[in-house]
Every structure is written in structure tokens, then in C-alpha cells.
Amino acid sequence: MLNVRKALGLLLVAGTVFVAPAVQAEDLPEIAVVHQVIDLNANTPAHTFRFEPKFLQVPAGTTVRFKGSTGRHTVTAIPRMIPVGARVFEIRGKPELDLTFEKEGVYGIRCRVHGRHGMVMLLVVGDPGANLEEAKAYLPKLGEAERAGFEELFAYLEARNG
Numbered sequence: 001m002l003n004v005r006k007a008l009g010l011l012l013v014a015g016t017v018f019v020a021p022a023v024q025a026e027d028l029p030e031i032a033v034v035h036q037v038i039d040l041n042a043n044t045p046a047h048t049f050r051f052e053p054k055f056l057q058v059p060a061g062t063t064v065r066f067k068g069s070t071g072r073h074t075v076t077a078i079p080r081m082i083p084v085g086a087r088v089f090e091i092r093g094k095p096e097l098d099l100t101f102e103k104e105g106v107y108g109i110r111c112r113v114h115g116r117h118g119m120v121m122l123l124v125v126g127d128p129g130a131n132l133e134e135a136k137a138y139l140p141k142l143g144e145a146e147r148a149g150f151e152e153l154f155a156y157l158e159a160r161n162g
Contacts, residue, residue: 049119058101081134105128
């Protein structure tokens with residue numbers, strides 16, 4: 001009888017060990033992936049150098065994996081186009097890096113080198129209203145291609161969110 005109890009106890013413990021990781025994995029936020037692309041077959045510089053996707057909307061607490069920040073590519077947050085209190089970041093020389101975004105708002109991101117060709121992206125974390133007007137107010141300070149890219153992305157955001 002004691003051996004049966006031990007066996008049942010061991011099965012119960014083993015079942016807990018195998019079930020617990022699955023429950024914990026469900027609690028983790030999904031990782032969104034952004035690629036940096038150089039497409040030599042593209043028709044325009046803005047399509048040659050780009051982020052895919054160039055617009056990404058995620059809930060707060062989401063981890064974003066940036067891939068392809070090698071060579072001269074960077075993933076650079078524009079300090080005046082991110083939420084107050086959010087950490088300014090720049091990724092360079094990393095084939096892959098994960099960043100978790102807790103602060104709600106819009107994040108204007110560019111490639112420091114290829115931004116002049118319009119290589120920009122807009123990351124929206126939770127409620128874009130946290131800093132949307134402040135980010136838009138900075139557009140006149142950007143170069144022509146960056147400004148045009150962000151104007152398109154802000155128009156898309158407004159059409160999407162009403």
C-alpha cells in the first residue's frame with residue numbers, strides 16, 4: 001500500500017513538473033519580430049531600405065525582436081518621438097536583439113544611416129495618445145524622406161484607430 005502511495009505521489013509531482021512550464025509559457029507575451037531589409041530589386045530608396053513591418057501595434061509589456069541590425073544598419077529611437085520616461089535605445093552591430101516595451105505611446109524609430117532614404121518605422125505600444133501629438137510636433141525637424149515616411153505612418157494609425 002505504501003508503494004502505491006509513493007508511486008501516485010511521484011506521478012503527481014512528475015505531472016506538475018511537466019504541466020507547470022506550459023502554464024508559465026502561456027503567461028509570457030508573444031514576441032513580435034521586426035526585420036531590417038535591404039532589397040536591391042526595389043524601385044525606390046524608401047523600398048530598398050526598410051523595416052518590415054514598418055508599422056507595428058502591440059500591447060504594453062510586449063517584447064519586440066529586432067533582426068538584421070548589422071553592417072551600417074541601426075534601430076534608433078528618436079528621443080523626441082518616444083513616450084516621456086521611456087528609455088532611448090539604439091541597436092547596432094547585433095543580428096538580433098529583444099527589447100520589451102512597457103511605456104504606452106508611439107515610438108518613432110529610424111535607421112541612423114538609411115533614415116535619409118525613409119527607413120523609418122512606427123511602433124505603437126498600447127494607447128498611442130500618450131505622446132502622439134508630441135511625436136507629430138517633431139516631424140518638421142526631420143529630413144524630407146523621414147518626415148514623409150512618418151506622415152504616412154501617422155495617417156495609417158489614424159485611419160486604423162479612427
